[in-house]
Amino acid sequence: MNTNYLYLLIFAALIGETDIEVNLSSIIPAYNVYVTVLLGIAGTKAILIAMFYQHLRYEPRSLSSWVIIGLVIASLLMGLSFVQLHVGH
Amino acid sequence: MAEQLRATAKRWLYTTNHKDVGILYLITSLFLFAAAGVLALTMRTQLSAPGNTLLAADVYNQFVTVHGLLMIFWVLSPLAFGFANFIIPLQIGARDLAFPRLNAMSFWFFLFSGVMMILSFFFGAAPDLGWTLYSPQTAALFTPTIGFNLGAGALILMTVSITMSSINFLVTMLKMRAPGLKLRFMPAFSWAILITIFMMLYAFPSFLAAVVLLYVDRAFGTVYFSSIQGGSLLWDNVFWFFGHPEVYIVLFPALGIIADIIPTFARRPLHGAKYVIGSMVVVAMLSFAVWGHHMFVTGIGIVSTKLYTVTTIAISLPFDVMIISLIETLGMAKLRLKAPALFALGAVANFIVGGITGVYLASVALDFGLRGTYFVVAHFHYLMVGASIIGLIGGLYYWFPKITGRMYNEKLAKVHFVISMIGFQILYFPMFLLLDMPRRVVTYTPDAGWGLLNLLATLGGFIFGGAQLLLFYNLYRSSRVGPPSGPNPWEAWTLEWALPSPPPPHDFDVIPTFLADGSIRFGTGPDLPNGSNHSVEIGYPNGHAVGNSASLHLEGLSPWPVLMAFAAFIFFLGLTIGKPANPQPVSYQPFWPLIVDGVILGVISLFGYSREKFTVHEDTHVESWPFRQVPNMKLGIWTFLGAEVIFFGVLIGSYFFVRTNDAAWPAAGTLFDIRNGFAMTLVLLTSSLTAIMALASARAGNRSGLITSLTGTLVLGAAFLYIKAGEWFSLGGSGVFQNYSLPATSYFITTGTHGVHVFAGMCMTVYLLANAIKGKYVNGDHTTLEHFGLYWHFVDIVWVFLFPLFYLV
Numbered sequence: 102m103n104t105n106y107l108y109l110l111i112f113a114a115l116i117g118e119t120d121i122e123v124n125l126s127s128i129i130p131a132y133n134v135y136v137t138v139l140l141g142i143a144g145t146k147a148i149l150i151a152m153f154y155q156h157l158r159y160e161p162r163s164l165s166s167w168v169i170i171g172l173v174i175a176s177l178l179m180g181l182s183f184v185q186l187h188v189g190h
Numbered sequence: 191m192a193e194q195l196r197a198t199a200k201r202w203l204y205t206t207n208h209k210d211v212g213i214l215y216l217i218t219s220l221f222l223f224a225a226a227g228v229l230a231l232t233m234r235t236q237l238s239a240p241g242n243t244l245l246a247a248d249v250y251n252q253f254v255t256v257h258g259l260l261m262i263f264w265v266l267s268p269l270a271f272g273f274a275n276f277i278i279p280l281q282i283g284a285r286d287l288a289f290p291r292l293n294a295m296s297f298w299f300f301l302f303s304g305v306m307m308i309l310s311f312f313f314g315a316a317p318d319l320g321w322t323l324y325s326p327q328t329a330a331l332f333t334p335t336i337g338f339n340l341g342a343g344a345l346i347l348m349t350v351s352i353t354m355s356s357i358n359f360l361v362t363m364l365k366m367r368a369p370g371l372k373l374r375f376m377p378a379f380s381w382a383i384l385i386t387i388f389m390m391l392y393a394f395p396s397f398l399a400a401v402v403l404l405y406v407d408r409a410f411g412t413v414y415f416s417s418i419q420g421g422s423l424l425w426d427n428v429f430w431f432f433g434h435p436e437v438y439i440v441l442f443p444a445l446g447i448i449a450d451i452i453p454t455f456a457r458r459p460l461h462g463a464k465y466v467i468g469s470m471v472v473v474a475m476l477s478f479a480v481w482g483h484h485m486f487v488t489g490i491g492i493v494s495t496k497l498y499t500v501t502t503i504a505i506s507l508p509f510d511v512m513i514i515s516l517i518e519t520l521g522m523a524k525l526r527l528k529a530p531a532l533f534a535l536g537a538v539a540n541f542i543v544g545g546i547t548g549v550y551l552a553s554v555a556l557d558f559g560l561r562g563t564y565f566v567v568a569h570f571h572y573l574m575v576g577a578s579i580i581g582l583i584g585g586l587y588y589w590f591p592k593i594t595g596r597m598y599n600e601k602l603a604k605v606h607f608v609i610s611m612i613g614f615q616i617l618y619f620p621m622f623l624l625l626d627m628p629r630r631v632v633t634y635t636p637d638a639g640w641g642l643l644n645l646l647a648t649l650g651g652f653i654f655g656g657a658q659l660l661l662f663y664n665l666y667r668s669s670r671v672g673p674p675s676g677p678n679p680w681e682a683w684t685l686e687w688a689l690p691s692p693p694p695p696h697d698f699d700v701i702p703t704f705l706a707d708g709s710i711r712f713g714t715g716p717d718l719p720n721g722s723n724h725s726v727e728i729g730y731p732n733g734h735a736v737g738n739s740a741s742l743h744l745e746g747l748s749p750w751p752v753l754m755a756f757a758a759f760i761f762f763l764g765l766t767i768g769k770p771a772n773p774q775p776v777s778y779q780p781f782w783p784l785i786v787d788g789v790i791l792g793v794i795s796l797f798g799y800s801r802e803k804f805t806v807h808e809d810t811h812v813e814s815w816p817f818r819q820v821p822n823m824k825l826g827i828w829t830f831l832g833a834e835v836i837f838f839g840v841l842i843g844s845y846f847f848v849r850t851n852d853a854a855w856p857a858a859g860t861l862f863d864i865r866n867g868f869a870m871t872l873v874l875l876t877s878s879l880t881a882i883m884a885l886a887s888a889r890a891g892n893r894s895g896l897i898t899s900l901t902g903t904l905v906l907g908a909a910f911l912y913i914k915a916g917e918w919f920s921l922g923g924s925g926v927f928q929n930y931s932l933p934a935t936s937y938f939i940t941t942g943t944h945g946v947h948v949f950a951g952m953c954m955t956v957y958l959l960a961n962a963i964k965g966k967y968v969n970g971d972h973t974t975l976e977h978f979g980l981y982w983h984f985v986d987i988v989w990v991f992l993f994p995l996f997y998l999v
Binding site: 104105108109112115116119122123125126135136139140142143146147150151154155156160161163164167168170171172174175176177178179181182183184185186187188189190 | 392396423427428431478479482485490491492493494497816817818819820824825828829831832833834835836839840842843846847850851858864868871872875876878879881882883886976979980983984986987990991993994998999
């Protein structure tokens with residue numbers, strides 16, 4: 102596929118997902134599920150941008166390791182802080 | 191004479207050579223070691239007798255705090271990175287660091303940050319809450335001095351310096367190793383530095399985010415750390431998430447030095463080297479999961495306390511492997527007890543004591559009784575001073591001949607060791623017995639019964655401090671009149687010893703090659719990866735390089751690193767020394783003349799930096815697994831983005847923290863207009879499309895397409911900021927300012943920080959556009975565009991998460 106078409110296709114997907122995000126609250130009333138799905142959609146948008154606009158799909162896997170390690174460490178901070186606040190009290 | 195002085199000043203101000211930068215780090219950190227030591231001795235004098243009145247309580251608190259901050263941030267790490275700068279390229283066979291000017295800039299940022307921290311004494315009062323800067327005492331309401339702001343500014347500058355260094359060293363070590371030097375064959379010191387910078391890369395952005403939040407709270411009245419939902423617990427988390435890896439960040443370089451010294455003087459290879467390295471890797475990973483043991487008394491819940499007890503005990507186990515390996519290396523060895531070996535052994539002995547006493551603190555029950563006492567002071571000083579400083583001093587003696595080409599006075603060095611170790615034990619061991627004395631108290635009453643032990647500790651402090659005068663004298667004197675050392679006085683096996691002492695400015699006349707049998711060759715040969723049949727084998731381990739390649743002289747001088755750092759210094763000075771604008775609650779007016787000067791000088795420096803013709807060799811026949819096909823600059827950008835993930839992760843994590851801790855958060859759409867968020871998202875996503883189309887146009891050689899796409903990116907970036915500014919003004923018009931509530935605080939800080947990133951991207955776009963109009967980037971030279979795109983798309987990705995978090999939930 103012509104790369105320019107691919108970029109436009111990814112753009113269309115990103116806009117479509119954004120539209121879904123804005124209207125999601127009327128589809129999913131349960132708050133926790135809503136937030137989870139919303140963040141899931143944001144995650145897929147981030148992955149699309151990283152894979153195709155930042156070309157991670159075509160780079161050695163080792164390159165994405167920096168960001169993945171960063172994400173894991175940041176998630177660790179958020180996850181364990183959440184446990185501190187809300188679990189075992 | 192004047193000409194010579196000017197040439198010398200120019201060399202040291204403008205140098206980008208890794209060895210010069212290393213020497214600058216070493217000298218600056220030793221100077222600050224002396225300064226922080228004087229603070230410590232003054233405190234010890236104050237505590238030597240009950241009821242002493244040498245220091246007023248507020249001055250004592252400032253001394254405690256600045257002593258801790260200086261020793262940790264401006265002495266231990268920089269001293270280690272002085273060695274790293276000088277030695278690492280020599281050990282791995284690189285001609286310099288990957289980005290020499292960035293390396294020089296790291297040093298100048300570090301230097302000016304240290305100056306700023308010391309200046310804080312002269313602006314009201316220096317930081318005075320202990321190095322942990324616990325909230326909410328750090329709120330401007332409780333510590334309204336400008337000096338405290340200066341301290342926060344110094345920490346921000348220092349963290350920027352460290353992040354630049356981390357990126358530089360990671361790219362260098364992963365991409366520029368000599369042919370044949372597999373990662374697993376790197377010397378222990380190189381490994382220790384590699385693991386240290388890995389931890390620095392991910393720990394310091396967390397600290398940067400924490401200090402930025404703290405500074406914004408103080409300067410603009412935001413309420414992250416003064417709110418009940420955030421407050422002290424939020425600070426504890428974001429600080430100690432950095433703070434505990436920091437313990438290993440300051441310890442590992444010394445361990446690496448020890449693991450290089452002991453095999454050299456025992457004449458045996460490091461026993462179980464791969465297990466030592468593996469243990470360091472395990473510690474580095476676990477270091478991000480133990481921070482909660484500093485928070486046992488904060489009421490974090492039983493599940494968390496159990497978890498952190500387990501991880502804390504677990505992290506002590508790999509250290510056992512390291513110590514056993516070092517002891518095994520000594521087994522049956524005919525140890526040559528030269529000064530470096532003595533200091534290495536002394537450091538190991540102190541480390542065992544400091545490490546074991548730390549395990550006690552992993553117990554929740556014991557921690558409840560011992561935390562905040564002199565037992566803890568003794569524990570961490572056995573690690574910070576006993577292991578780290580003593581180990582680093584071992585490194586000073588070990589590499590002194592390599593750095594100066596002269597031998598130090600061995601007898602004096604041994605006397606220095608004996609007095610240091612005796613003084614150290616008299617200084618710190620009594621503190622273990624003072625386990626009922628609170629730390630950070632300015633004095634105590636005679637009936638407390640602490641007088642004798644404190645007197646002993648003070649006596650030990652002066653013995654230890656006095657011993658360091660011998661070190662300074664020995665280094666100074668020997669660097670001038672010491673006998674020539676020759677290339678390899680220790681008959682060591684690592685590559686730096688194969689070079690002349692001191693090494694020539696360009697390090698290697700020919701790049702060495704590591705062969706499978708462990709030998710090193712200089713030159714090329716049919717059996718070497720470089721090709722041709724010219725081969726020079728060194729008389730390993732005593733030989734040194736031959737030949738002379740003046741063309742490889744890499745003594746690049748550049749004025750821009752020091753000027754950029756100076757610009758940042760006066761900019762932050764302007765941000766921090768403004769007079770209080772409003773006493774209740776305290777907020778600060780920036781000192782605009784300095785800010786404007788800083789911005790102007792910064793823009794000039796940035797322009798000069800980007801226009802300067804500064805060539806950096808990127809050798810092709812190098813060992814660069816696992817990033818073989820990735821150019822240095824691209825790896826540098828991705829490494830920077832990895833650090834940015836943590837920075838924004840902490841900002842978003844802080845938002846999560848207060849959000850999930852606040853039952854009364856306003857519903858989506860009530861405070862921030864969803865239509866604004868939606869519009870900004872569309873604009874930013876479209877700008878990502880135009881940015882990638884700019885790259886596609888450049889690749890296709892389409893100049894007009896490139897210019898149009900870049901213009902589109904610039905306009906869309908401006909449109910994003912325009913909508914954002916409109917939203918901010920609209921909120922302000924409704925009375926919703928940054929200090930209005932936690933939702934407003936988190937919104938203004940997070941989206942503001944993101945906005946600054948968008949603005950920075952727009953500045954880059956202007957630069958790219960100007961070059962594109964001149965015809966650049968369409969002739970196969972589009973890598974700069976690609977690198978810009980990586981940054982711009984990352985900023986887009988951050989917004990992809992901010993939009994739902996602030997507007998939709």
